[in-house]
Amino acid sequence: MKLTELRYIVALAQDKSFSRAAERCSVSQPTLSVAIARFEDELGVHLFERGKSQVSPTAIGLQVVEQAQRTLQEAERIRQIAQGGRDQLEGPLRLGVIHTIGPYLLPQLIRALRGIAPAMPLLIEENMTSALAELLDSNDIDVAIVALPFEVPGILTRPLYDEAFKVVVPRGHAWEARGHIGPEEVTGDEVLLLKAGNCFRDQVLDACPQVSRPDSDVRLGHSIGTIRCMVASGLGVSVLPAGALRQPYSNDMISVIPFRPPVPSRRVALAWRVGFVRPKAIDALLAAVASMEDGDYQLLV
Incomplete structure (x- = not known):
């Protein structure tokens, strides 16, 4: 499980489109699609229902996406703390x-x-x-x-x-x-x-x-x-x-x-x-x- 994969599923849940989510994450659509499929295999559950015109999270997918958002927020907080620590006169x-x-x-x-x-x-x-x-x-x-x-x-x-x-x-x-x-x-x-x-x-x-x-x-x-x-x-x-x-x-x-x-x-x-x-x-x-x-x-x- 990687932070990159968490970013991909959050983007896909928000954009409901592989192409738009890939554009947001600055990767190709096949790269994003393969990464999410691999992540679903690792978890052993389907996170998204893939329709012809739209992609939507499953019930369990919604829970995973919510947790992924919290995890990404905490990861960013770690980065901010470390960045603040570079200034020895701050804090x-x-x-x-x-x-x-x-x-x-x-x-x-x-x-x-x-x-x-x-x-x-x-x-x-x-x-x-x-x-x-x-x-x-x-x-x-x-x-x-x-x-x-x-x-x-x-x-x-x-x-x-x-x-x-x-x-x-x-x-x-x-x-x-x-x-x-x-x-x-x-x-x-x-x-x-x-x-x-x-x-x-x-x-x-x-x-x-x-x-x-x-x-x-x-x-x-x-x-x-x-x-x-x-x-x-x-x-x-x-x-x-x-x-x-x-x-x-x-x-x-x-x-x-x-x-x-x-x-x-x-x-x-x-x-x-x-x-x-x-x-x-x-x-x-x-x-x-x-x-x-x-x-x-x-x-x-």
Whole structure:
């Protein structure tokens, strides 16, 4: 059974004439007639009643022709999908991003990407670093934006930017008038941290080794937004990435104090599978990041 034979029987059913059907299919009448007869022999049924002046489908022939039309439509859909795949910047791109980056980077990134690849919308998956690694490996997402280190077999990374850490304190805190803070000064039970399992928590603990690790849930938050609100409420101080402290995320109830150089920071990178078939999509994302003008990010692309 071939698609060509399906086209022949559909044409014959519509034109009710071997000569007109052959003309439509750009073949000779004997070629079309022999092909349809061979197809009927293969199926073991007569698809058409052949009269002197007209050819008409049999009852079973009508059903076969209807199915042939659906099959040809689906075959054309396959061709269209494949044709669309030739343009690497056309069609959705599945982008994973960690919680501490997504809300602060994506508004700028999406806006910049629309100007570079308008036919490539992003499908966003916000998740933990470990989950994004699994989603990349299983081909459930195409690329991910994560904080380094991100060492996963079969995954390539490309640094995007460095993001400085800053100290946040409630208004009226003793540190509010300070020009800068040393990492070793960030210590004590009043330091608010993200819950265990979040890579940014680990980065803060690496940058400020004197931080105690209280177990009380009062001192732990599920998100940077929660930590920011806890600081504003006077529950303690914290260390947050610079991008999460600009407008509209900052507020009048907290004060932001820079670290003394060398300033602790994190390196944010793009990650994708070895052999990913849309390298131009990677280039488009890199170009979108490179086009962003933001003092909170030290661009590396």
